[in-house]
Amino acid sequence: MKKIFQNKTFTIFFLIILLQVPMSILLRNDKFKFPKGSFNEVLNGSYFLELEDFLSTNILFFNKTGAFFRKIKFEALHRYSGAIILKTDGKIFTRDKLNDIDPYETADINRAIEKVSSVQKMFEKKGVEFIPILVPSRETVYSDELYGKWGMPTRQKKVKNEFLELLSRKGVEVFDLEPYIRKWMDSYGDQLYYAGDHHWTHFASFLAAELLIDKYYDVTDKVEDLPYEPVWSIKKPKKNSLLKKMAFFREVPESLTYLYNEVTFKKKRKSNIHSDLLFVSASFGSFGIVEFLSNAKGERVAFQVDNGQGALYVLNRLVQSFVLNDKYKNVKKVFWLFPDYHIPILMNDSEIPKIYDKKDLSPVKFKVASYEGMNEFGKNKFKLTSGDAYISLDLEEKRKQQKLVIELIVSGKGKMTRLLLNKQSKIIIHDGESSFYDFKTNQKSLDFKFYSSRWSSKVNRTIKIEGVYESE
Amino acid sequence: MVFTSALFLFLFLPICLVVYYLAPYKYKASILCLSGFVFYGMWRLDFLVLLIFSTLVDFTLGQYIYKFRNSLTKKRFFLILSITINLGLLFYFKYFTFIADNLIFPIFGKGIINIPEIILPVGISFFTFQTMSYSIDIYRGQIKPTNSIIVFGSYVSMFPQLVAGPIVRYKDIEDSLNSINKIKIDLNRGMHFFIIGFAKKVLIANNVSQIVDFSHSISTPDFYSSLYGAVAYSIQIYFDFSGYSDMAIGLGLLLGFNFPLNFNSPYKASSITTFWQRWHLSLSTWFRDYLYIPLGGNRKGNYRTFFNLFIVMFLCGVWHGASWNFIVWGGLHGFLLMIERYFKNYGFRFRLPRSFGVILNFVIVTLLWIPFRATDLAQTLYFLNGFFNFVKISDSMFLSHFDLGQLLLVWLSLLLVFFTRNSQELVSDIGIKRNQVIKIFLFLVSVHEMLSQSYNPFLYFNF
Numbered sequence: 001m002k003k004i005f006q007n008k009t010f011t012i013f014f015l016i017i018l019l020q021v022p023m024s025i026l027l028r029n030d031k032f033k034f035p036k037g038s039f040n041e042v043l044n045g046s047y048f049l050e051l052e053d054f055l056s057t058n059i060l061f062f063n064k065t066g067a068f069f070r071k072i073k074f075e076a077l078h079r080y081s082g083a084i085i086l087k088t089d090g091k092i093f094t095r096d097k098l099n100d101i102d103p104y105e106t107a108d109i110n111r112a113i114e115k116v117s118s119v120q121k122m123f124e125k126k127g128v129e130f131i132p133i134l135v136p137s138r139e140t141v142y143s144d145e146l147y148g149k150w151g152m153p154t155r156q157k158k159v160k161n162e163f164l165e166l167l168s169r170k171g172v173e174v175f176d177l178e179p180y181i182r183k184w185m186d187s188y189g190d191q192l193y194y195a196g197d198h199h200w201t202h203f204a205s206f207l208a209a210e211l212l213i214d215k216y217y218d219v220t221d222k223v224e225d226l227p228y229e230p231v232w233s234i235k236k237p238k239k240n241s242l243l244k245k246m247a248f249f250r251e252v253p254e255s256l257t258y259l260y261n262e263v264t265f266k267k268k269r270k271s272n273i274h275s276d277l278l279f280v281s282a283s284f285g286s287f288g289i290v291e292f293l294s295n296a297k298g299e300r301v302a303f304q305v306d307n308g309q310g311a312l313y314v315l316n317r318l319v320q321s322f323v324l325n326d327k328y329k330n331v332k333k334v335f336w337l338f339p340d341y342h343i344p345i346l347m348n349d350s351e352i353p354k355i356y357d358k359k360d361l362s363p364v365k366f367k368v369a370s371y372e373g374m375n376e377f378g379k380n381k382f383k384l385t386s387g388d389a390y391i392s393l394d395l396e397e398k399r400k401q402q403k404l405v406i407e408l409i410v411s412g413k414g415k416m417t418r419l420l421l422n423k424q425s426k427i428i429i430h431d432g433e434s435s436f437y438d439f440k441t442n443q444k445s446l447d448f449k450f451y452s453s454r455w456s457s458k459v460n461r462t463i464k465i466e467g468v469y470e471s472e
Numbered sequence: 473m474v475f476t477s478a479l480f481l482f483l484f485l486p487i488c489l490v491v492y493y494l495a496p497y498k499y500k501a502s503i504l505c506l507s508g509f510v511f512y513g514m515w516r517l518d519f520l521v522l523l524i525f526s527t528l529v530d531f532t533l534g535q536y537i538y539k540f541r542n543s544l545t546k547k548r549f550f551l552i553l554s555i556t557i558n559l560g561l562l563f564y565f566k567y568f569t570f571i572a573d574n575l576i577f578p579i580f581g582k583g584i585i586n587i588p589e590i591i592l593p594v595g596i597s598f599f600t601f602q603t604m605s606y607s608i609d610i611y612r613g614q615i616k617p618t619n620s621i622i623v624f625g626s627y628v629s630m631f632p633q634l635v636a637g638p639i640v641r642y643k644d645i646e647d648s649l650n651s652i653n654k655i656k657i658d659l660n661r662g663m664h665f666f667i668i669g670f671a672k673k674v675l676i677a678n679n680v681s682q683i684v685d686f687s688h689s690i691s692t693p694d695f696y697s698s699l700y701g702a703v704a705y706s707i708q709i710y711f712d713f714s715g716y717s718d719m720a721i722g723l724g725l726l727l728g729f730n731f732p733l734n735f736n737s738p739y740k741a742s743s744i745t746t747f748w749q750r751w752h753l754s755l756s757t758w759f760r761d762y763l764y765i766p767l768g769g770n771r772k773g774n775y776r777t778f779f780n781l782f783i784v785m786f787l788c789g790v791w792h793g794a795s796w797n798f799i800v801w802g803g804l805h806g807f808l809l810m811i812e813r814y815f816k817n818y819g820f821r822f823r824l825p826r827s828f829g830v831i832l833n834f835v836i837v838t839l840l841w842i843p844f845r846a847t848d849l850a851q852t853l854y855f856l857n858g859f860f861n862f863v864k865i866s867d868s869m870f871l872s873h874f875d876l877g878q879l880l881l882v883w884l885s886l887l888l889v890f891f892t893r894n895s896q897e898l899v900s901d902i903g904i905k906r907n908q909v910i911k912i913f914l915f916l917v918s919v920h921e922m923l924s925q926s927y928n929p930f931l932y933f934n935f
Contacts, residue, residue, distance in 0.1 A: 009908040010659040013667070013915065018486035043517045048479060055478035056923050069920035 024060040109163055112343070117170040123334060133212075133337040134164070136178040138193040140340055141185065163343050178340075180211060212335070473514045475719045476673050476922050484511065485723075488631075492727060497653035501626045504727065508629025512595070515635075519593045522561070523629060529557050530603035531624045534617040537610045547611055554607040558600040565592055570794030595635035597791060599628055601758055606642045608762055615643045623649050632723035636716050638734040638754035645729050655728030662725030664899045667915045669718025672895075674918045676885050677712035680704040683874065683882060688845060690870055693858025697870035700882060701855065705845050706838040707885045710739065713752070718895045732757075737894045739837070742829030744808045747837060755791070759784050774817050781813060782806035797843040797852065804840055830890070 035054050037047030116132065123130035164174050184192060184207050192204035473480050488507045495503050513520040533554040540546035563571075572587050606627075609615045618624050627649055633640055648655045687693065687701025717734035724731040738751035748756050764784045770777040782803070789802015814820075824832075846852040865871060871879075892898075 007659045009912065010663050012912055013663050014486070014489070016912075016915070016919075017481055018490070020482040048473065048514045051483075052477050052479040055482055059478060059482060059923070062919060062923050066920060066923065069917070069924070073921070073924075 020059045020061060024058055109159065109166060113163065113166050113170060116167060117172050120172050129333045131333060131335045132172065132174045133335055134174050134176045134178070135337050135339045136181050137339045140178065141181055142193065159343060160340055177208065473511055475716065476670060478923065481919070489726065500652045501622050501649065504626035505622050505629055508626065508631045508634055511631035512629065512634060515594050522593055523599065526561065526599060526603055527625050527628045530554055530606055531621055534607055534610050537607060538617045541613065551607055551611045555604060558604045562596060562600050565590055565596055567794045598637045598639055599634065601639050603628060605758060605762065609641065609643060615646060618650065632720040632727070633731060638717055638720060638731050639758050640731055640754070644732055648729050657728045658725040661899050662722045664911055665718045665722030665725060665895060667911045668895045668898055669715040669722060671914050671918045672711040672715030672718065674922045677708050677715060680708045680882055680885060683878065684708050684845065687870060688851070688855060692861065693855055694861045694863045694868050694870060695859060696868045698855055698858030700870065700879065702838050702842055703886065704882045705841050707882060707889070709841060710889065711885065714895065733896060735894070739834050739889045740830060742826050742833055743812055744805060744833065744836065745812050747833060755788070759788055763787065777813060778810045781809045785809060796849050797846055800849065801840055801844045808836065
């Protein structure tokens with residue numbers, strides 16, 4: 001042993017790896033608590049994933065120097081970028097030029113506000129209370145820890161305040177969860193956000209569930225005594241399932257499901273106060289929406305999007321379900337939770353949820369022959385059936401832009417998909433997440449396959465579409 | 473567990489090294505064996521049973537093969553039993569579903585058997601090949617089996633090379649294992665190998681992987697996406713796998729074991745033949761010694777040599793996984809090896825400049841990686857199609873997705889591949905103090921990068 005540490009360089013290397021955990025324990029005391037794992041968690045390996053997450057975010061030395069490293073990396077990789085950004089209106093800008101455009105101009109904010117308030121009006125007409133709830137992102141709440149002095153730009157806070165204020169003037173009151181989250185941070189030692197995933201932990205979800213139920217419903221019995229064990233947003237995976245294999249269960253945002261289960265659990269507990277309440281989650285973008293919409297039966301429906309990226313799509317979906325289908329006729333309240341980092345996205349015209357009405361739909365018929373899908377939950381979760389799709393085709397507007405935009409709106413069970421046909425007769429499918437898929441077509445008959453690399457390269461869905469017909 | 477994880481780096485490795493260094497010599501082998509089991513069990517505790525089963529079976533059968541060394545029939549029986557069990561495990565976990573999908577179901581229909589969902593145990597291809605080489609070497613009289621199950625257990629489960637190689641032969645580390653009190657722990661070389669491998673994986677392979685993943689998921693590949701995707705994958709797989717091998721070799725040296733080199737600047741090869749003399753050496757020499765030479769090698773005439781070359785590469789492809797992609801990849805490599813051998817045997821000699829040969833070889837190898845990376849043959853063709861889809865730079869969805877710095881990383885890495893020395897050459901600099909400081913700095917940067925990345929296992933964990 002003595003000989004070993006006569007080698008100075010090795011000693012340095014060894015100390016770097018050896019001292020991290022003890023140092024962190026010594027210096028952070030109560031904050032540095034190893035996760036406790038059950039035997040089952042050890043057996044299936046999930047405990048070690050938890051431990052990995054814990055260690056990678058709690059190692060003190062590297063935490064302290066992390067912001068500096070990220071800054072250096074940013075300078076090296078991103079700062080001098082000449083990469084081109086393709087804007088959705090078809091124009092091309094270099095990043096330098098884009099930098100000249102202020103994404104937070106009041107005009108942009110106003111446009112976003114107009115859209116949100118028009119959604120509210122639409123719900124009002126239906127006699128439904130529309131409650132937007134602003135969820136602070138992990139980056140907002142932990143900005144100091146995550147970014148150090150290169151933290152979140154203060155402008156973002158300014159934009160948020162301006163956004164909320166202008167919405168309020170329009171008569172749309174947003175319930176901002178940020179003060180509550182900050183209070184919970186001080187009050188509880190438990191982590192509220194995952195380290196490697198921007199969703200709430202189930203503990204935060206539990207608190208949010210309590211808060212929302214307390215605020216918006218007459219709750220007579222206490223919910224504090226309920227356990228807040230992790231729950232599954234889907235059926236617990238079978239032993240050898242893909243989920244288990246990929247340890248996805250850790251990534252499943254329990255937050256949404258917790259709310260859902262909270263409600264259904266209450267129902268079983270005879271109190272019956274939430275028996276007419278249903279939470280719809282959209283944490284996986286449109287994935288979750290379909291799953292939960294198909295179960296929607298309650299009188300009041302609460303649509304819940306946690307701090308994930310599905311907020312805009314769930315709003316889209318909500319609007320379509322109400323307007324197109326007249327579904328959920330007895331619904332009295334609709335919650336729309338959106339993360340604060342979506343405010344700038346709301347300003348982007350192309351991403352703002354559009355409000356559809358049957359009269360606005362184009363006379364173009366679009367027939368879906370079959371849609372077979374497979375996602376990480378298993379096969380054929382989302383099946384589009386023949387004849388339940390409509391198309392919105394704004395020829396005049398789009399011809400000016402030399403492209404033809406087709407909005408495929410699938411009602412009922414299904415997935416909202418946007419098809420975009422341009423001059424080269426290509427179809428681009430925007431799947432509601434971050435990827436685009438485009439396909440060559442002869443416009444009469446389409447048969448294509450696309451792959452999603454989000455979870456696994458083997459995930460694939462096939463859509464067969466029997467023709468696109470332009471009726472007179 | 474992955475080497476590039478906080479759990480391994482800050483918890484498992486330091487504890488393991490401290491216990492190993494402090495332990496008396498007689499316990500070192502047990503510690504090695506136990507640490508290997510813990511390492512494997514942290515992935516899936518239930519699959520640890522499989523590793524222990526494989527260890528016990530080959531240990532026992534090795535004893536019998538040696539016991540009946542004078543009886544050809546008996547020792548052959550036990551060898552065949554050992555190979556059957558090893559290949560049987562491999563077949564069941566790796567190939568059964570593929571065979572059923574492509575052979576059984578098309579002929580007999582889907583209802584004929586009910587196939588459970590089979591999880592591929594990490595490292596099964598590596599440790600079964602390792603234990604098979606043990607049995608075959610005893611059969612050939614090249615080694616004596618160990619009488620200690622602990623020693624054999626530590627050979628099979630030694631954590632540095634357990635899940636992704638290099639495939640270590642028993643004879644390579646026999647002396648160290650059996651006389652562990654005489655092992656020489658090479659801290660300097662071990663640490664430097666480890667740091668270089670770590671940096672290769674974390675700084676280069678993981679960063680270019682974003683480009684690879686995006687280029688393979690884009691719906692309409694264009695020239696740029698296919699070009700970058702193909703080159704970036706060549707970079708990724710080399711830095712990923714050689715990085716892992718360097719770390720394994722480094723960890724081996726820290727524990728006092730010399731593992732064989734696995735890479736020797738493969739992209740500097742000027743032909744496919746020399747490429748395979750430099751790429752994944754522990755696998756290619758395994759196939760050479762246990763398949764190519766027993767099949768007759770190049771001693772049975774030209775046609776037999778061609779056949780042997782092809783079959784070895786075909787099986788090398790199959791070894792990587794049960795998929796038509798790997799079969800095509802292996803088959804094409806085999807075909808090219810045949811062509812090269814044909815030219816050599818029949819006296820066709822092109823005198824091309826070496827640099828031209830290196831570039832041409834890199835282009836061929838890069839193109840052949842495409843089916844290796846793609847999910848199926850349809851996607852391979854789809855990806856290749858992108859090479860013929862010329863679009864303006866400003867119209868490329870792929871280019872708009874990445875920053876210039878990220879794209880430059882691909883070309884910078886390529887320069888590193890061609891114009892810098894490889895790991896073993898770099899490790900020879902360890903005497904120079906300046907280089908030691910640089911490597912510690914490199915390690916710190918790599919740890920930062922590792923902590924800012926999401927879970928990114930080594931590519932060869934899939935095989």
